[in-house]
Amino acid sequence: MTAVTALALLISKVLDKARELSAKLFEKETIQPVAEPNERRTTQVIPQTDKIPMQEKNTHKEPTANPSSQKQELQAKTQTTEQEKPKIPPKPVMSAEATAYPKLLKIYKELNRQNGIIFDAERERNELELERDSLKGFAKLTKKGELQSRIDCKNEEIDLLKIGLSGIVKRYGFQTVHDFYKVFSVSKTANAEYRDKVDK
Secondary structure (H helix, E strand, O other), X not given: OOHHHHHHHHHHHHHHHHHHHHHHHHHOOOOOOOOOOOOXXXXXXXXXXXXXXXXXXXXXXXXXXXXXXHHHHHHHHHHHHHHHOXXXXXXXXXXXXXXXXXXXXXXXXXXXXXXXXXXXXHHHHHHHHHHHHOOOHHHHHHHHHHHHHHHHHHHHHHHHHHHHHHHHHHHOOOOOHHHHHHXXXXXXXXXXXXXXXXXX
């Protein structure tokens, strides 16, 4: 027998003894109770019967909680978070009428300014007419002509201002002031409805 063969035989015997010793140690481990929910069961650790060292074979994991209960907890948490976060509906779509409202509002304000000027001119004309109609005696003969010419000038001014009103709306593509007010009214209503939907 050569030295190499003797050495190999010796190593083999040492490994066999080590395996036997580890198997004996493993068999002496105590039974570990594992309690599952609502049950009183114990799980016995099966002793190692082969001759593989314990470090290589030990794949035993500590038992975890019941997987079905974990799933239920996860579902409960998911449902809770879904309930806490209310779903926000999509933003309402703005109609063409509601979209046009800001532009129409500018035209409306411009018309209001022009109307204010017309109302002032008409008030001045009415005051002149009252003054003319209240004249008596000699003043009626001398001042009546002058007041009448001022009234006529105011009437011409008012007519020009009214033409200016239709000029404003025509500049923005409307035939008449009445047509503009109809479109503006529809647009204002559509815009108000859109704002209500957004607020809700």
